[in-house]
Amino acid sequence: MTVTAGGKQASSTITVQAFVPTGPRTVAYNPTTGPLGTVVTLTGTNWSPNRAMNLSGVDATGGTLTPVVxxxxxxxxxxxxxxxxxxxxxxxxxxxxxxSTTAFVDVPFTITTAPATVLTSPAVSHRNGVVNLSGAHWPAGAAPTAALCDAAGNNCNSASLTNSTLAIAADGTLGGTVTVGGSVAFGSYLVKVTAGGASATAPLTVQQRWITLSPDHGPLGTWVTITGKDYANWAWVKLYGVNAAGVTTEDYSYAAADGAGNWVTWTKIQDPTTVAIVAAETFAPSKKASATFTITP
Structure with missing residues (x-):
């Protein structure tokens, strides 16, 4: 390089060194497997410097897939x-x-399928009770079936769950309801859903005593109709509110069951800490059921 200033010149030798790859192109990446939506981090060495580059998916035939990064x-x-x-x-x-048709590296990636899932809501129900089932990662287009199994997942019986409205959406989400059979024994079970070779289970307890609130939400001062089923015949029933810690609140009422163990009563929600109503047999307080109430503004 030569510099000229004021009629004078000075020269010096400068060596410009460009990076030259010294070995094969390398690519390191993580993870190497995962479901759709996985973000893969890739790093590489020994590539041409300052070069525009592309990342793309490759199918089984070697064809390029979108998107291209x-x-x-x-x-x-x-x-x-x-x-x-x-x-x-x-x-x-x-x-x-x-x-380039020569300057590239393909690194394998295995797409994994997340296991199918199912949830029961509520997880505690009763004979003839309607249970909502939901889940994800199910084979789209498959017809789901539901069965009630024992707590170990054996002795499954589809006849114990009736009136199924289960369906799987195009994105693999499961939704719908089933009804607990009217002669199902009280106890702990697993609901098993099967569709297109996939299956999953979720716990469900079928209890003897159960109550419903109507409405199950409202502001302070709301009158609530409480219906109880399957209590002891002619039992006296004490109802009381509980807060989030399970402590009794100021809301209370009483009821008397008929010869079939059923009853109806009313109460007014007045305690702002009440989150649920409990209905217990007066002379056997451990025999009880509860239902949530949400206080709204």
Whole structure:
């Protein structure tokens, strides 16, 4: 390089060194497996410096899948990027310099299927009670069936759950209701849902005594109709509110069961800490049921 100033010149030799890859292109990435939506972090060395690069999915035939992520290598031939797995046909991720047909590396990626799930709501019900079932990761288009199994998941009986409205949406979500059979024995069970080779279970308790509130929410001062079923014949029943810690509140009422163990009564929600109503047999207080009440503004 020569510098001229005021009629004088000075020269010096400058050596410009460009990065030259010294070995094969490398790609490190993590994770190597995961469900759709997984974000994969990739890093590489020994790539051409300052080069436009692309990341894309690759299917089983080697075809390029969308989306394509663009980036640029650094002056020292390295790169760091992320790629989100979104195409179910993807078998690998391709790292390519521009549109080159030779300067690329494919790294395999295995798409895993998350296990099917199911939830019961409520998880404690009763004979002829309606139970909501929901879940995710089910095979779209498959027809789900439900059965009631013992607590160990054996002796499953589909006849114990009736009036099923279960369906699986296009995104694999499960939804619908089932009704507990009128002759199901009281106890602890597992609800088993099966569809297209997938299955999952969720706990369900079928209790003898149960109550419903109508309405089950409202402001302070709301009058609530409380209906009880399957109590002891002719039992006296004491009703009381409880707060979030399970401590008795100022809300209370009484009822008397008929010859079939059923009763109806009313109470006025006056304690702002009440979150549920408990109905217990007066002379056997451990024999009880509860239902939530939500106080609204």
């Amino acid at each position: 663009s980036m640029r290598s650094t002056p020292d031939g390295t790169f760091s990027a992320q790629y989100t797995v979104s195409n179910p046909d993807m078998k690998a991720i391709k790292v390519r310099e521009g549109s």
